[in-house]
Amino acid sequence: MILKRIHHIAIICSNYKVSKKFYTEVLGLTIINEHYRKERNSFKLDLSLNGEYVIELFSFTNPPKRLTRPESTGLRHLAFEVDNIEKVILNLRKKGIEIEPVRIDEFTNKKFTFFSDPDDLPIELYEI
Missing domain, CATH: 3.10.180.10 (2,3-Dihydroxybiphenyl 1,2-Dioxygenase, domain 1)
Structure with a gap:
C-alpha cells in the first residue's frame, strides 16, 4: 500500500x-x-x-462536544502552513479571533501558534 x-x-x-x-x-x-x-x-x-x-x-x-482540549483521543488539531505568522495573526485578530502567544518549535526552531474554530477545535498556524 x-x-x-x-x-x-x-x-x-x-x-x-x-x-x-x-x-x-x-x-x-x-x-x-x-x-x-x-x-x-x-x-x-x-x-x-x-x-x-x-x-x-x-x-x-446535537453532536457531542469535544471532551478535552487539545489532548483528547482522535484529531488533536488542524495545522495550516503560513509564510508570515505575524501577518496572519494580525489579519485573524482584525476578524475577532483570539490567538495564543507565538511559540518556537524546539526541534525545528519554527514559529507556531494556536487558535480555535467555533467548536473549539484547535487550529495551528505553522510558519515555514
Missing part, C-alpha cells in the same frame, strides 16, 4: 452557519460543493485551500 497524500479532513460542527462563515470568511477557504442531506438533516460542505480539496464540513443534530 502506497499512500499519496491526505485527501481531506472531515469536521463535524454544532452550528453549520457559524462554522461555514468561519471557514470561508475568516480562514478564506473556497466552497467546492454544498449539499443538504434531507435524510440526515445534515449539510456537507466541501472546502478547498489554493485549489486543493482539504476539508469536509458536516452538520449533525
Whole structure:
C-alpha cells in the first residue's frame, strides 16, 4: 500500500452557519460543493485551500462536544502552513479571533501558534 497524500479532513460542527462563515470568511477557504442531506438533516460542505480539496464540513443534530482540549483521543488539531505568522495573526485578530502567544518549535526552531474554530477545535498556524 502506497499512500499519496491526505485527501481531506472531515469536521463535524454544532452550528453549520457559524462554522461555514468561519471557514470561508475568516480562514478564506473556497466552497467546492454544498449539499443538504434531507435524510440526515445534515449539510456537507466541501472546502478547498489554493485549489486543493482539504476539508469536509458536516452538520449533525446535537453532536457531542469535544471532551478535552487539545489532548483528547482522535484529531488533536488542524495545522495550516503560513509564510508570515505575524501577518496572519494580525489579519485573524482584525476578524475577532483570539490567538495564543507565538511559540518556537524546539526541534525545528519554527514559529507556531494556536487558535480555535467555533467548536473549539484547535487550529495551528505553522510558519515555514
